[in-house]
Amino acid sequence: MNSLEIVRKFCPKVQEVRDATRDITIEVTPKDVSASRKREHVECAIATACRRAQDLDGVIIARTTAYLVKGVVATRYHMPVSTRTEAAVFDRGGGFTPGEYRLVKPFHQMGEPSRRNGKNGSLASQHGTPKHFTHGIRASLQGGTRKDA
Secondary structure (H helix, E strand, O other): OOHHHHHHHHOOOOOEEEEOOOOEEEEEOHHHHHOOOOOOOOOOHHHHHHHHHHOOOEEEEOOOEEEEEEOOEEEEEEOOHHHHHHHHHHHOOOOOOOEEEEEEOOOOOOOOOOOOOOOOOOHHHHHOOOOOOOOOOOOOOOOOOOOOO
8 A cells, every 4th residue: 555545545635645855843732632532643642733733634643654734735754753652652541741743754755665675574574573563552554544453
């Protein structure tokens, strides 16, 4: 499944997905946190803050990727470890600490091969390390829109 197909599951009018060319900082306020919902790609605290701060038509926050939608164009960002850790804590029932969070331009452009070339496509398979699955957080975008992930 490509990025455009993933985004269209949530925002059907999107016609193009672009990679971000610069990092952005989003301020998550207490009001954003109170208006958000756990394990929801489009209603989590970061999505709520992005929509408010950037006047967006849609936001999709996945585990490692964020798509910010304006009109028919979605812009793809990478979620740094600090940002996605806070989202995972929130999904598991912890609070979301208001503050500034970064979304960064992707490390590699869409269509470029990634470093993942192991048996099952993960870095872990290249090194013989077992793959770890994190439970109790939002579902993978490629796996659908399940709410029980």
